Amino acid sequence: MEGDKPTVGSDEILRKLKPRLIEMMIGEPDFLLTHSDSLGLLTREEYTNIKSIQKPSEKLRDIFDTVIGKGSSExxxxxxxxxxxxxxxxxxxxxxxxxxxIGTTTTEKCGTKRPQPMPTEEPPLKQTCTNTVVSEKQLMLVAAKMRRHWKQFGRMALIIKTTKLEQIVDDNPNNVVEQVFAMLRVWKMRERSEATPKRLHTLLSEGDWALDPEDIDFLLNDS
Known part of the structure; x- marks a missing residue:
């Protein structure tokens, strides 16, 4: 119909935004890599190859190019x-x-292509002030306190597979704090709006891995 604008796929939108996004995220490319992996957007081989890239801008470029190459849905x-x-x-x-x-995406399965607007509202993670999702800063503070039994905590309290914990160790060699931080981020990304400071405080207060109450009271005071 004359006058209608063609639907722009999310892959094209991401391609246009790529230079700007790379500039903004240049300081921490592994953050994007971890999220892309947790979303299942990268194969194990793709993840390993990109992880080995040393130059931040090239690492970010390859993440975006890989995702863009997989289509609008990804x-x-x-x-x-x-x-x-x-x-x-x-x-x-x-x-x-x-x-x-940001635009629209299309569903490419079953022979049907149907426009799906991408929401520009606040994401589900942001609930009410009484159900705030735990912050990166809070996770790092917890990681600095947890040195012993962290793998046991990950397996039993956070329900993270041993293979994932081993991958975290491989990705962050000789740095226990970064290993614990990465584990907590995996939990946060999986639990999304349920990953509240109060819930994390409860998990950290039980079992052989329990931390000193004074070390984690900030999770209740800051929430």
């Missing part, structure tokens, strides 16, 4: 994640994604 998934609170905390300049109309 690109849409990554764009949605970048609208969420965790990304906004780590990369404040990405705030423009909250108010920018």
């Amino acid at each position: 690109s849409n998934t990554l764009l949605r994640r970048m609208q969420e609170e965790e990304f906004q905390e780590t990369f404040p300049k990405l705030e423009f994604l909250k108010t920018t109309h």
Whole structure:
């Protein structure tokens, strides 16, 4: 119909935003890599190959190019994640994604292509002030306190598979704090709106891994 605008796929939108996103996220490319992996956007081989890249801009470029190459659905998934609170905390300049109309994506299965608008509202992670999702800063503070039994805590309390814990160790060799932090982020990304400071405090207060109450009271005071 004359005058109608063609639907722009999320892969094209991500391609256009790529230079700007790389510039904004240049300081911590592994953050994007971890999220892309947790969303299932990368194969194990793709993850390993990109992880080995030393130059931040090239690492970010390859993440975006890999996701873009997989189509609009995968690109849409990554764009949605970048609208969420965790990304906004780590990369404040990405705030423009909250108010920018990112566009639409298409469903490419079963022979049907149906436009699906990408929401520009606040993501589900942001609930009420009494149900705030645990922040990156809080996770790092916990990681600095937990040195013993952290793998047991991950397996039994956070329900993270041993293979995932082993991967975390491989990705962060000789740095227990970073290993614990990465484990807590895996839990946060999986639990999303349920990953509250209060819930984490409860998990950290039980079992052989229990931390000193004074070390984790900030989870209740800051929430």
